[in-house]
Amino acid sequence: MGHVSDYHGESFNPLGLKGIEFIQFTTHEPDYVDRVLKGFGFSKLMKHREKHLFYYRQNDIHVLVNHGETGFERAFAEQHGTAICAMGWRVENAEVAYSEAVRLGASPFEPGKIGDCDLSLPRIYGIGDSVIYFVGTEQSVKLDPNNPSQGSFLQSEGFVPLESPEIVPDKGFLVVDHLTNNVYKNTMAYWANFYKQIFGFNEVRYFDIKGQKTGLTSFALRSPDGSFSIPINEGNESKSQIEEYLREYRGAGVQHLAFLTADLLDSVEKLQGTGIETLDISENYYNEVFERVPNVTEDRARIQRLQILVDGDEEGYLLQIFTKNLFGPIFIEMIQRKNHHAFGEGNFKALFESIERDQERRGVL
Numbered sequence: 344m345g346h347v348s349d350y351h352g353e354s355f356n357p358l359g360l361k362g363i364e365f366i367q368f369t370t371h372e373p374d375y376v377d378r379v380l381k382g383f384g385f386s387k388l389m390k391h392r393e394k395h396l397f398y399y400r401q402n403d404i405h406v407l408v409n410h411g412e413t414g415f416e417r418a419f420a421e422q423h424g425t426a427i428c429a430m431g432w433r434v435e436n437a438e439v440a441y442s443e444a445v446r447l448g449a450s451p452f453e454p455g456k457i458g459d460c461d462l463s464l465p466r467i468y469g470i471g472d473s474v475i476y477f478v479g480t481e482q483s484v485k486l487d488p489n490n491p492s493q494g495s496f497l498q499s500e501g502f503v504p505l506e507s508p509e510i511v512p513d514k515g516f517l518v519v520d521h522l523t524n525n526v527y528k529n530t531m532a533y534w535a536n537f538y539k540q541i542f543g544f545n546e547v548r549y550f551d552i553k554g555q556k557t558g559l560t561s562f563a564l565r566s567p568d569g570s571f572s573i574p575i576n577e578g579n580e581s582k583s584q585i586e587e588y589l590r591e592y593r594g595a596g597v598q599h600l601a602f603l604t605a606d607l608l609d610s611v612e613k614l615q616g617t618g619i620e621t622l623d624i625s626e627n628y629y630n631e632v633f634e635r636v637p638n639v640t641e642d643r644a645r646i647q648r649l650q651i652l653v654d655g656d657e658e659g660y661l662l663q664i665f666t667k668n669l670f671g672p673i674f675i676e677m678i679q680r681k682n683h684h685a686f687g688e689g690n691f692k693a694l695f696e697s698i699e700r701d702q703e704r705r706g707v708l
Contacts, residue, residue, distance in 0.1 A: 359439070369410070369417070369425070373410040380406060385399040385400060385511070394411055398497060404516055414460065426671065429476060431496070447540060525592075530577065531561075535564060538575075563575075588672040600676070603679070607664065611677065633653070638655065649664070651664045661680045
């Protein structure tokens with residue numbers, strides 16, 4: 344495991360990147376995805392006038408879910424199952440960002456035989472032939488709960504409020520903290536350069552992680568505005584967690600999303616009864632973790648009961664927990680940060696071995 348550099352404020356930002364505007368799922372199982380999203384505290388608020396495309400929201404996390412019968416999204420679901428087929432990235436000016444991205448080497452989206460996308464926003468290909476849309480700040484969804492679509496891309500793209508919005512209690516998730524990509528062996532540097540050269544991401548961490556039976560290497564990149572990160576993993580054994588993902592997903596793609604919360608213990612307790620399961624942690628993990636990270640102020644008994652992971656340094660700490668696979672091989676991380684912007688490096692071995700135990704139960708190892 345190695346450390347490269349820490350983030351020191353906004354830097355070279357060729358596309359004017361300002362964060363994640365939305366995440367889009369495609370699925371053949373809309374009822375299941377709906378149930379999971381509501382379990383996490385997302386309310387179903389809008390629908391496209393003409394398409395099987397729905398809008399969910401919790402604070403500044405915006406999720407679109409497609410279950411249409413044609414087009415790019417349908418083809419993506421045929422290839423990967425329920426998956427994150429697209430993301431919208433917030434930029435200063437969408438057309439300018441698109442033109443500059445293509446000039447810097449990005450591939451513009453081409454409908455071809457599979458059909459066009461749900462949205463008409465400027466777009467390029469991202470990881471695993473997913474789509475990255477550009478949403479100008481003037482089209483960003485405003486945080487006005489009474490009229491979120493006014494003046495936004497939702498309004499211009501044809502979304503209308505549901506006659507009976509399906510409001511569920513907020514679980515405290517605020518923004519997408521990071522999203523992790525899994526890629527084929529020997530392609531990690533290619534994808535790291537994709538994010539660095541086109542978008543201006545900064546490499547902030549490098550990891551070489553060993554479990555009991557398998558391992559992986561990972562780059563962690565942070566967006567030039569500092570609002571989110573993208574770790575990129577590649578496996579180094581045929582039965583590694585990364586290789587299992589690539590086989591089941593049938594390609595490179597987003598392995599997990601991380602939702603940021605200000606109170607992880609409260610958020611996790613509110614998930615109980617939803618059917619969303621988290622990974623089990625070895626009993627001896629808690630024998631030494633509070634010696635390693637002594638400045639934790641939350642109730643330690645609650646942390647252990649909820650099986651939450653802890654990591655940090657003298658300046659701060661984080662709390663994190665991971666679900667079991669929810670959408671094919673895709674899972675969700677939940678994270679709380681207190682003046683600590685790393686990725687839980689001290690937990691990687693415990694997490695890695697927990698996933699190995701889950702692989703053993705499923706007969707993969």
